Amino acid sequence: MTIGLQDGTRADPATRVIDVAAERSRTAGTAGRHYFNAAGAGLVSDGVLEAVVAHLRREQRVGGYEAANEAADDVAAVYTSAAALLGARADEIALFDSATSGLRGVFDALRLGAGDTVIAPRSSYVSQALRLLAMQRHDDVRLVVVPNDASGAMDLEVLERAVAGASGRVVVSAVHVPTSSGLVEPIAEVSAIARRHGAWTVVDATQSVGQIDIDVTAVDCDALVTTGRKFLRGPRGTGLAYLRRGTLEGLGAWAPDVRGAVWTGEDEWTMDGTARQLETWECSVASRLGLGVALREALDRGPAATEAHLVALGSRIRAALAEIDGVTVADPPASPSAIVTFTVDGLVGKEVSTRLRTRRIDSIAVPASHAQWDLGTRGLPSVVRVSPHVYNDDEDVRVLLDGVAEVATEARS
Incomplete structure (x- = not known):
């Protein structure tokens, strides 16, 4: 299999056969139980565990900052692997401690307020739904919840009318796969409708990345957020986001941090031009290294x-x-x-x-x-x-x- 780590191209035939026995042999959690909760927290591989523990031991011996400096190239590779998996570029990837933090960071940066509109599907997860309801209550953002069609997915005809008739800046808060069923929402069609009317599309792919092959270029969304712990089989406390280049141009992070901004004067600062402007400085380097292993394993499987x-x-x-x-x-x-x-x-x-x-x-x-x-x-x-x-x-x-x-x-x- 050929993986294009920078340009988002990759060749991965669906006809490849998954070696289940090999996956079990490197997953200690399969012994003695029958585990069917990957949508909650997938079982990490032995390699993921070893990466996390090895870095924690290094922190113990030389200190957290020094260990992070030593691992800088490996941390940078996490962005590259995430980009390859999603068909993006490394500078379009931001890392978070969860998908919820990623979604909050994206919506905070968009700075929606009175007169703006968010459109959401009925498949929205509780954390995102409550966030949108709070924006409606406290920020006077108009919230539109689109009904389902006969298939159970978002009704695209209703969505089209809702986007076309919306006021202010318009964001479609899409969901790929919900927490409450096996539904797969038509996110490419959702993004196409939003694009026709000049709206943004932010995709919650928490339950899909790692189980469904996603190419953000084909989906044509503005942002996509996922977690590390579910079908990616990474450690808890990890998540990542894709932000199309230019999405936040002129907006900047709502709460700039030393990770994504430089304080240049008494009351001036400049923003990192990449997706990392949404990150904060502090993180679990060990967990991110474990996520990197999980991403590489996902790429290797295809x-x-x-x-x-x-x-x-x-x-x-x-x-x-x-x-x-x-x-x-x-x-x-x-x-x-x-x-x-x-x-x-x-x-x-x-x-x-x-x-x-x-x-x-x-x-x-x-x-x-x-x-x-x-x-x-x-x-x-x-x-x-x-x-x-x-x-x-x-x-x-x-x-x-x-x-x-x-x-x-x-x-x-």
Whole structure:
């Protein structure tokens, strides 16, 4: 596979075969459990762990600043790897401690206020939804939540009318894959609509980067934010953002920091012209080095090959769950992803997840409070979410399906 680290070009045939046995052999967390929570926090590889621990040991011996100076080239390579994965350039990448921090930094820098408009899908995650609601309440920003079409995805015709009729500066706060289902939103079409009307598009790709092959040039978005801990299989406390060159031109960071600005006079400063103007100085260098390893491993596996493998695995699990008595798949029709959600008759999601955990099966319950515009609207108090990754084998899937069937049978007893 050829990866273009600067120009965003890469060749990655989806026909490549993922070596599941090899992935398991370098992932200690697969031993003794059946882990289906990559959408919460994917299992890190042994290499990721070793990178984090090795740097912490170096900090212990020589000090944090000195260890960071020694690792400067490796930290710079994190930006290069992230850019390669997303089809961007290294100077369009900023690193954060989470996707939420990244989204906050982007929206703060846009400085929206009275008369401006944000348009969002019903698939928005709680943290971003609350942020937008707070902007509506405290900053007089107009918030428009677009309904879904029959497929469960954002209704593009309604979106077009909303963008065309919006006032002030307009930002579409798009979501690629939500936390509450396996839905995949049509973000390229969303960005195209925004572009036609001079609006910005900011994509929350928290649940998609690492499982779905994303090229920001093809998507044509202005910004995209993701986390390191989920399908990228990086450490917790890491995240990254892509910002198209020129997106923040004339705006600058809302809260400039020594990382992205230079204090040049009594009341003057200059901004870094790259995406890093949104960063802050302090960070966990060890965690970023671990993220760098995770990014390189994702590139080595191949983004297109990983997507093909995981989408097929999600489809297989979704179809099998639908055949179990007392189980209802909760994913909308437009759900070609590795995330699968379902309910079990007579049990709330947390009860199902707890019972599966006693069988050494890791899943998670997503309550309506994490997705009111989605689960709340659909009348679902909670769903059970399972999300496999490249380290899940056929035995894991068999145990998962048998476990869900047993829990459903118990609920009917």
